[in-house]
Amino acid sequence: MSEASQKRRLPVWLFWSLITIVFWGTWGLVSKIASNGVDAWMNQLLFTVGIAPLLVLVGWKVSRGGNPGESAPRSDARRKGVFWAFLTGILGGVGNMAYFEAMVKGGKASVVTPVTALFPMVTVLLALVFLKERLGRTQWIGLALAFVAIYLLNA
Amino acid sequence: MSSMVWLGYAVLALVLWGFTGVTQKLSTNRISSERSFLWFCWAMVALSAVVVVIARPHWGLGTLVVVCSIAGGTLNGLGAWTSFRALESGGKASIVISLISLFPLLTVVLAVALLHERLTWMQTAGAVVAIAAAILLSLEPAPAQA
Numbered sequence: 001m002s003e004a005s006q007k008r009r010l011p012v013w014l015f016w017s018l019i020t021i022v023f024w025g026t027w028g029l030v031s032k033i034a035s036n037g038v039d040a041w042m043n044q045l046l047f048t049v050g051i052a053p054l055l056v057l058v059g060w061k062v063s064r065g066g067n068p069g070e071s072a073p074r075s076d077a078r079r080k081g082v083f084w085a086f087l088t089g090i091l092g093g094v095g096n097m098a099y100f101e102a103m104v105k106g107g108k109a110s111v112v113t114p115v116t117a118l119f120p121m122v123t124v125l126l127a128l129v130f131l132k133e134r135l136g137r138t139q140w141i142g143l144a145l146a147f148v149a150i151y152l153l154n155a
Numbered sequence: 156m157s158s159m160v161w162l163g164y165a166v167l168a169l170v171l172w173g174f175t176g177v178t179q180k181l182s183t184n185r186i187s188s189e190r191s192f193l194w195f196c197w198a199m200v201a202l203s204a205v206v207v208v209i210a211r212p213h214w215g216l217g218t219l220v221v222v223c224s225i226a227g228g229t230l231n232g233l234g235a236w237t238s239f240r241a242l243e244s245g246g247k248a249s250i251v252i253s254l255i256s257l258f259p260l261l262t263v264v265l266a267v268a269l270l271h272e273r274l275t276w277m278q279t280a281g282a283v284v285a286i287a288a289a290i291l292l293s294l295e296p297a298p299a300q301a
Contacts, residue, residue, distance in 0.1 A: 013246025016237045017254045023234035025261025030223040030230065032270060037220035041210035046221060048203040050228020054236065055196035062189050081185030082194050088178040089198020095171030096231075098164045107161030110266040111278055114259040114285035115165040120292035122173020130177065142291025145284050152281030154162050 031100055032109035040097040040104060047096060095119075111153050121146040188239045196232070234258075249294050256289040 034043060095116075102112045121143050127133040135143075182191045206212065241251045263282050266272045274282065 011244075011246070013241045013244040013251060014254075016241035016244055017246060017251050020234050020237040020241060020255050021258045021261055023230045023237060024255070024258040025265065027227050027230040027234065028259065028262030029265040029269065030226045032266060034220045034223035034227060037217050038224055039212070041206050042212040042216065043224045043227070044199075044206050045203050045212060046224030047228035047231070048199045050225040050230075051196055051199055051232040053229070054232040055193065055200070058189055058193050058196070058236075062187075062193055077185040081182050081191065084178045084182035085186065085191040085194035086198045086201075088175045088182060088191070089195040090202055091171045091175045091178060092195065093199050093202040095168045095175065098168035098171060102161045102164035102168065105161040105164060107165060108266065108272045108274070109270065110263040110272045110274055110282065112161065112165050113262040113266075114282040115162070116168045116172065117256065117259040117289050118285055118292075119169045119172035120176060120256075120289060122170050123176025124292055126173065126177045127180075131180075136294065138291045138294045142288045142294070145288035145291065149281050149285035149288050150162075150166070152277050152284060154159075155275065155277035155281070 028109045028113040032103050032112075035100060035103035040101040043100045044093060044097050047093075115150060115153050118146045118149060188243075192235060192239070195235075252293040253290045256293050257286060259289070260286055 031043075034046075038046070099112065099116050102116070103109060124133075124135060124139050124143065128135055179191065179195075182194075238251070238255055241255070242248060259282065263274075267274070
């Protein structure tokens with residue numbers, strides 16, 4: 001394949017990024033529609049039903065050995081990795097319920113979703129404090145803009 | 156005052172998801188993204204079991220809301236999976252994550268077009284600033300020069 005024809009093709013990573021936008025962008029819409037007839041508890045149950053096929057699919061793939069090039073982590077590292085992944089699921093699930101409840105309480109999908117999408121502001125602050133990561137100038141500006149955005153969205 | 160109630164829940168979601176940014180990194184530093192996703196899903200199942208016990212949810216629901224709730228889980232999970240694929244397909248993390256941060260823009264467009272939501276000019280400005288902030292926050296600083 002020539003270099004020119006390669007440049008004309010959509011890069012694979014761009015394709016997956018755009019698909020992600022479609023999935024997560026549509027999730028906000030269907031959540032708002034669902035919030036008109038179901039509470040956050042029930043939504044969490046049905047949300048889990050929706051994610052179950054992926055659990056089966058990924059579980060099947062992992063049980064077949066995952067990536068051939070992937071080296072098996074040591075057992076203590078694996079245990080810690082599983083613990084943090086499980087905690088991610090619990091925090092993510094409770095976060096999902098709060099996101100859904102915001103819509104049940106009358107928040108518009110077009111306002112709630114941009115507010116909650118600011119969660120990296122908490123991540124970068126935690127990474128700064130606990131992981132001793134440093135912030136770049138753009139991240140500091142992003143942090144300041146996040147507070148401005150929350151103020152404007154609640155106006 | 157009622158407007159503050161939804162904002163409180165939205166900020167709670169923001170804080171909890173912010174924590175997952177750190178816990179996810181601590182996990183994928185030790186195990187593969189697939190195993191991490193698997194245990195993330197098992198945690199969702201465990202949380203749902205707790206919900207069944209303490210909330211005793213009622214099951215008399217309309218078809219549309221059931222379909223939309225289930226679709227929410229599938230769309231969220233598929234989005235997580237495709238975001239991993241984007242990163243594994245050679246996309247730079249700073250570009251992929253910045254691009255993905257645009258997803259609320261699609262929600263805003265869909266909500267205005269299909270649900271006929273109306274935004275004040277302040278809220279419109281807020282949505283634009285929020286998306287810009289999310290993109291800037293996802294840009295990791297360049298490594299320090301030796």
